Amino acid sequence: MKFYRGVFICFVLMIVLGIYPVAVLAEESNNSGTVVTTIDAQPFVETREMLPGDVAADPGWPDEAYLNDGINSSSVFSPRLSAPASDNDYYFSKNIFYLAGYGMPNCTAYAWGRAYEILGSKPNLSNGNANEFWDYNLRSGAYPYGSTPKVGAILCWDGSSCGHVAVVEKIEGNKVTVSESSWSGSYFYTTTFTAGTENAVSVGGFQGYIYLGDFEPEPDRDTTPPTIANAQITDLNDEGFTITCQVSDADSGIASVLFPTWTDANGQDDLVWHRASISGNTASYRVSYNQHNNELGTYSVHIYAYDGAGNTSATALSVSAQKSITCSYQTHVQDYGWQRWKMNGQTSGTSGESKRLEAIEIQVDNKGYDLGIEYRTHIQNIGWQDWKHDGEISGTSNQGLRLEAIEVRLTGSDASRYDVYYRVHAENIGWLDWAKNGGSSGTEGYGYRLEAIEVMVVPAGSAAPGSTIRAFQSNR
DSSP states (O other), X not given: OHHHHHHHHHHHHHXXXXXXXXXXXXXXXXXXXXXXXXXXXXXXXXXXXXXXTOOOOOOOOOGGGGOOTTOOOXXXXXXXXXXXXXXOTTTTTTOXXXXXXXXXXXXXXXXXXXXXXXXXXXXXXXXXXXXXXXHHHHHHOOSOEESSOOTTOEEEXXXXXXXXXXXXXXXXXXXXXXXXXXXXXXXXXXXXXXXXOGGGSTTSOEEEEEOXXXXXXXXXXXXXXXXXXXXXXXXXXXXXXXXEEEEEOTTTOEXXXXXXXXXXXXXXXXOEEEEOEEETTEEEEEEEGGGGTTOOEEEEEEEEEEETTSOEEEEEEEEEEOOOOEEEEEEEETTTEEOOOEETTOOEEOSSSOOOEEEEEEEEEOTTSSOEEEEEEEETXXXXXXXXXXXXXXXXXXXXXXXXXXXXXXXXXXXXGEEEEEEEEETTTEEOOOEETTOEEEEESSOOOEEEEEEEEEETTOOOSSOOSOSEEEOO
């Protein structure tokens, strides 16, 4: 007894709540090319078949009762390709066929409800069987009609004892898709056929189309994401850097571009979503370190481009944000003595005067980093000296001995943040290529003097200032 009581309670709840069983989708095609897609998701509502001569009694409500504030009439048509839910007023609580006990899966209840949904107000259609819709409209003159399919139109047939009605949802070329319901078919399904073959579809006896309005088909939604190209970081200096990229979207246009930017320091507490300025197809933004707690190190940059349809594209960049390090150096030159300090790639020494370099001092302004510099020179009659560092003299004084080669490298825990490049002007050779981070620059075994030098410190990974192939020559 408890079992039957439980079944009864579950059945009552399903009726009250209008619960749907699991939807079953099936597709069937016949020789004429007509495709019927069934969505068998019928709510448990009490209804009965509409037989010949049956009429759905109009409840007599005023037209205002059918107005729905939730819909705005529009010239753009949205197709229905899935079954209405049981809480949809158009098909249930305000549908005259449903109220009279002739709800879905009667085709009349569905077509009347769909017309109500399209118009947003009570439709002026027959409340009788499907084969009465066409003649009723002819008598009332409520809506224009014809034999050409249009979206939103009611398609009428008078074949069989009751006829059939459906609603045009899509027209793609000569293919027409209608939505419908049928007592002898399914609660909701769609049928696609070739325009002009209406008489061979459904019950036959094609009468025509009742045009509820002139609707434009729903435009195809843009699903193509924007294009991001040539993303790069430029103008890197002590204050910040500039992010730029090319963005385009032919369908919906670019709505916005965002550059979320952060460092890994302190749990990414400096994350900022920078909004780019867009000029033509170029999006750009100047990032200042003071927007990110003046943190240095590796900055991560993502690029998000949004188009007018809400599609998104993304890409990522990174940049090593470092302060510019000033490298200063002075040389002791034959017959001249100590020259003035030079810096950042300037030439120290002479050219075309056949004067030897005899000593050098090098130092860096470390800008608060744990960063120093050390260097050693290869000296005539002596060979390689020990390493000197941070402004100490490497070479000789008052001995008339030439420098023949040099090695320079950075020191300290922050040395990996930077590279040091240097090149020398050697007797009988001229300028050699650039050496880097401790590599030898100059000559060995030739007895050639160094005559000039250039030194610079750049962020690690930066492009070399010139060729690096031939920085040192040895005949040993």
